[in-house]
Amino acid sequence: MKKIINDPKNVVEEMVSGLVGAYPDYVKQVPETLVVTRSDTYDQVALVSGGGSGHEPSHAGFVGEGMLSAAVCGQVFTSPTPDQIHEAIKATDKGKGTLLIIKNYSGDVMNFDMAKDLAEMDDIQVDSVLVDDDIAVEDSTYTQGRRGVAGTVLVHKILGGMAKEGKSVSELASYGKDLVKDIKTVGIALSGATVPEVGKPGFTLAEDEMEFGVGIHGEPGYRREKIKPAHDIAQEIIGKLKAEFDWQAGDKYGLFVNGMGATPLMELFILFNDTQQLLADEGLEITFTKVGNYMTSLEMAGASITMIKLDEERLRLLNEPVHTIAW
Structure with a gap:
């Protein structure tokens, strides 16, 4: 294992300290916690998300005006505890x-729900949106149903814009539950990721091998095979997405190509280029695009393709300016 760290037991604590030290105009840390909150003043419904660390810049990189009010940083690939989530709710x-805003993993769902109950005992109104955009597999390690992956970032952005505009908790929850149905993702991996305290990759692939449908914690996908050209990878994923969306020529969508941590931007742009061309051949109008590392898996090599069905309001909210580290 080669990593630029000190003690593997302290990676999250030291990461959070470095993050808030580097970007004090954006974020601050709640003392004695691994909670990162907005450092500015605001008056709106608070948006709280989070999960296991190792997916940076998610979720702390999206804390700020126009997106999240707080992110709760669990240990690597481990759900944050209910008391930490409760502290985030109280602080914001x-x-x-x-x-x-919760990604659909059993630990996250359970712990965020427990924190919701604790907050309601403090007379804080709390509701939630569960993100399950990964269509690769129906049930996987750590999940009942589909996993929440890179599409979560688009939920942060759209609901963050609505919260800034003054929408209520119930309005945000209702809108968010419909929004999630129109966001779908499929990922691929070229290599595994190494949790620092484990010291070895969660899975291994041969030099000439790839896997379709791997999750952001290294959960199994749906097929391993010899590595394909970018065009063929895009073609397979677009086929999966088309079957889910059942789109028609002229429909409007957003396209988001996300890196898993170790894939160069050069390769992500090549994958985007092939995907965009395939969607043009389908007759779709792509009105929003984004490429980069937003929901990673430590040093996993790979990428995911997310599509979102768009209308004028969703497109407007995706294009609203924000003050965050990573968007």
Whole structure:
């Protein structure tokens, strides 16, 4: 294992300290916690998200005006505890309630729900949106149903814009539950990721091998095979997405190509280029695009392709300016 760290037991604590030290105009740390909150003042419904660390810049990189109010950083690939999530809710409450944005993993769902109950005992109104955009597999390690992956970032952006505009907790929750149905993702891996305290990759692939459908914690996908050209990878994933969306020529979508941590931007742009051309051949109108590392898996080599069905309001909210580290 080669990593630029000190003690593997302290990686999250030291990462959070470095993050808030590097970007004090954006974020601050709640003392005695691994909670990162907005460092500016605001008066709106609070948006709280989070999960296991190792997916940076998710989620702390999206804390700030126009997106999240707080991110709770669990240990690597491990759900944050209910008390930490509760601290995030309390630290960001402005008397207008809190919306929790949760990726669909069993530990996250359980712990965020427990924190919701604790916050309601403090008379804080709390609701939640569960993100399950990964269509690769129906049930996988750590999940009942589909996993929440890179599409979560688009949920942060759209609901963050709505919260800034003054929408209520119930309005955000209702809109978010419909929004999630129109966001779908498939990922691929070329290599595994190494959790620092484990010291070896969660899975291994041969030099000439890839896997379709791997999750952001290294959960199994749906097929391993010899590595394909970018065009063929894009073609397979677009086929999966088309079957889910059942789109028609002229429909409007957004396209988001996300890196898993170790894949150069050169390769992500090549994958985007091939994907965009395939979607043009389908007759779709792609009105929003984004490429980069937003929901990673430590040093995993690979990428994911996310599509979102768009209307004028969703497109407007995706294009609203924000003040965050990573968007």
